[in-house]
Amino acid sequence: MAQLISRLRLWRGAVLLLAGLYFLVPMAASVWFSVDDVDGISFDAYTGLLSAPGFTDSLVLTLELAAVTVVVLLLLLVPAMIAVRLGAPRLRPVLEVVCTLPLVVPPVALTAGLIGVLRWGPDHLMDTPFFQTFVFVQQPEFPLVLVVAYVLMALPLAHRALDSGLRAVDVRTLVEAARNCGASWPRAVLSVVVPNLRGALLNAAFLTLALVLGEFTTASILGYQPFAVWIYSVGNSRGQMSVAVSVLSLLITWVLLLLLAAAGRERRHKTATA
């Protein structure tokens, strides 16, 4: 028995080592490539980032798009999922299928569809609010059309995260208990359900953030330049800097993930020591 356990430990170590190498070697190679210089090690690729044309603009645009996408997505999805759970449980599979559909639509096809819609509009409608809306959502300073696309793309991920959170709490009883204590419907949901979905909301927000940070296809085809597109365009002319930005992008994602984990830990610690 002891021999079996030690053998299992050995295998576990080997698998972990292999997995670690699989992830770490390409990253180490990227970091090495970004600092390698004919004169030794140089951090020029990193220090030059801030002054690189388009870096700040693309990063800010991406973070803004991510923030708006997260807000729109959660405002749409959370009330819908709670309402279905409370008022029409039989519609749950329907909502699930609708939210999962974007998974089977490739981003290229989705973008082609969007282009088709945005290009449509007969000339005689040019002065109407309908047409102006089409123009407004495509303004380069803040292309709302990308938010629409990102919300659709993030729908399956956010739905999964929120669904697992909602499964963990007895929403119906909690709402009924809150209403019995004098809370109106909206107040019961905001005061009792939403705080208990904190982890799921953070997960959904993080997954959406990660998707928006890395999304390239739609933004590129529609002609906008958020962070991922900027990295690609820089890579064509300044290879070392594009790898440095990729490493930085990875670090940003990690930092966000760590913040999320820390928030969860803080919550657990708070409840455990109360």
Place this chain on the structure above:
Amino acid sequence: MSTATTPLATDAALGGATVEFRSLRRKFGATTALDGLDLTVRPGELLALLGPSGCGKTTALRILAGFETHDSGEVLVDGEDITRVPAHRRDAGMVFQSYSLFPHLTAADNVAFGLRMRGVGKAERLRRAQELLELVGLPQRAAHYPHQMSGGQQQRIALARALALQPRVLLLDEPLSALDAKVRLVLREEIRRLQQELGITTLFVTHDQEEALSMADRVAVLRAGRLEQCAAPSELYSRPATAFVAEFVGTMSRLPCTRTADGHVEVLGRRHPVDGTLPADGPLHVLVRPEHVRLAPAAEGPALVVAAAFLGAVTRLTVRLPDGTEVKSDLPTEAATTLPLGSPATLTLPDRPVLVDRAPTPHP
């Protein structure tokens, strides 16, 4: 739980409201949950709604709480029809079966939740919450979260939360069914004491007859959405209005009998007057409680002891008659030792009116 009388317990704001269900009907698709329920809960009493699964007891409670709607009929509290009053304005505190404490709030915050919804200031909220926690005997758990407490403690906090708003009616939806047997016994005594101390009208849903009989002032037995009988526990047990109530509350044995010309029934060779009405036709059964069946050892006796269950002071023997009928009889445990398994016995019924019912139609 604290036995001291708290300011809340003496607060005149709590106390009895009259609750009336009038011809209440509710259907869920093809299923009829309530079929014209008529029931009045008197001010300050604890009324238990008892019945098998699907009899409509929880539906009635949820309609009173405002979580379900009814198809027709009326629900009145102190004479006022509350049909159109939303759940959050019904002034009815409820304790749920599944604890239902808010997981993200401490015990004190859970208790104070309703006060916060009513806009009561923080200091007053905390004072009242502490007062209620003392009332349910858990003042030291104020800062604990639900997952840090046992089921019994969580249910006490839920009770304190339900009482925080000084409701006119307290609704208990099988609050003890998720607890283990020992905690259940302790908590049911405590709930009863608290209810009497506060004098609050309480509707208590349960499928556990022992719970209902031991806690309630009156027990309403429901069957298929209708009220079978509403009476004090002792009356319900000793004078059941229908065969259903007789068999649902306590244990009953059925014995075949025949009607006599003078409106009596003959069972085990003796005539007995009938308690209630005698069914007009068809084969009949007499219903008897185990404590009313007398057994005695007899070498030539027609009954045979086939089972024995030790219940402490008494032992419940099951005897089989020549026609296959099985009858239960409670004997003092010492006396039961004279009737071991397989021994013959004679069986007699006391000379008193008996409850008679139609013999059930045998299943094909």
